[in-house]
Amino acid sequence: QRLARRGADHVAVVVFMVQDSPQAATPRSGTQVSDEQLVAALRAARKAGLETIVKPQLLVPGAWAGEIDPPDHKVWFAAYRAQLLHYARIARRERATALVIGTELSRLEASREWEQLITEVRQVYQGKLTYAAHGIEGVRRFAHWQRLDAVGVSLYPSLGEVAEPGRIRERMEGALGELESATVGTGPVWLLEIGQPAAADSLARPWDWHYLEESGVRVDTGMQAMVLQTWVQAIRRHRNEAQIERVTLWNWIAEPGAGGYLDAGYTVQNKPAEAVLHCLWRQHCTGYGEAGQ
Numbered sequence: 001q002r003l004a005r006r007g008a009d010h011v012a013v014v015v016f017m018v019q020d021s022p023q024a025a026t027p028r029s030g031t032q033v034s035d036e037q038l039v040a041a042l043r044a045a046r047k048a049g050l051e052t053i054v055k056p057q058l059l060v061p062g063a064w065a066g067e068i069d070p071p072d073h074k075v076w077f078a079a080y081r082a083q084l085l086h087y088a089r090i091a092r093r094e095r096a097t098a099l100v101i102g103t104e105l106s107r108l109e110a111s112r113e114w115e116q117l118i119t120e121v122r123q124v125y126q127g128k129l130t131y132a133a134h135g136i137e138g139v140r141r142f143a144h145w146q147r148l149d150a151v152g153v154s155l156y157p158s159l160g161e162v163a164e165p166g167r168i169r170e171r172m173e174g175a176l177g178e179l180e181s182a183t184v185g186t187g188p189v190w191l192l193e194i195g196q197p198a199a200a201d202s203l204a205r206p207w208d209w210h211y212l213e214e215s216g217v218r219v220d221t222g223m224q225a226m227v228l229q230t231w232v233q234a235i236r237r238h239r240n241e242a243q244i245e246r247v248t249l250w251n252w253i254a255e256p257g258a259g260g261y262l263d264a265g266y267t268v269q270n271k272p273a274e275a276v277l278h279c280l281w282r283q284h285c286t287g288y289g290e291a292g293q
Helices: 002-006 035-047 073-093 113-124 135-141 165-182 209-213 221-238 272-282
Strands: 010-018 051-059 098-103 128-134 151-154 189-194 244-249
Touching: 002 272, 010 035, 010 073, 010 244, 035 051, 035 073, 051 073, 073 098, 073 113, 098 113, 113 128, 128 135, 128 189, 135 151, 135 165, 165 221, 221 244, 221 272
Parallel strands: 010 051, 051 098, 098 128, 128 151, 151 189, 189 244
Antiparallel strands: none
16 A cells, blocks of 8 residues: 555565575475465555566575576476466466566576467466566577567666766666667567665665675665666656666565665665655655656
């Protein structure tokens, strides 16, 4: 309800699959989000007036999804497909607007196994399908965009070392220009993840969540707010040229008290960034990040 009041019009509900190592052949459902919790979240979001996207992601202990590269892709995809079809059925029953068929599976993006997976998912789910490529190189690697309804991407370009809006905007616009070139003729673009932690010295590597686990990280909620404001403004300028249809920020936590001025993480809750988004989305400005700036 609070997210909808801030001006959001959709929410991506993240559910997790897990596998024991990047070489494992048996991805399976995780325990972090139960089916009951997923259904409750989708229903609550829809009741609040938000469109819903079901976004499965894979967790690998000590690694990340982009390192997954099993010896036999066919065996891995058979197990993965079974799990994804389960979430596709939930997405159908709960009238989700879209389903993300994979997130940042960089070493699997060129596989032909996606063709069968997309065909089988289409048989059980009639909503929109996309895939979340890891950066612009991931967009170029994934060869099956014509079978999907949108080009999806997680976009975390380096924003330099200096928290100066003009320089940051230049880097953002450069990344959006590259994205435009990479998606010519492929259909609408969904920015399925953009974000910025509220941590000082994180501009150069906004994707590096491991940095947040280090000792001595300084919180800088003002920098986070400035970066997200600049992102929204840059995207609005490039929206038509780059065919950007949806923008989803990482992240909003399913806990009303999350975030706050002492939190260096990505969530915008209870931070200046939340007020900035309210200002940009609803024109409800309270003195910080005025929409005209």
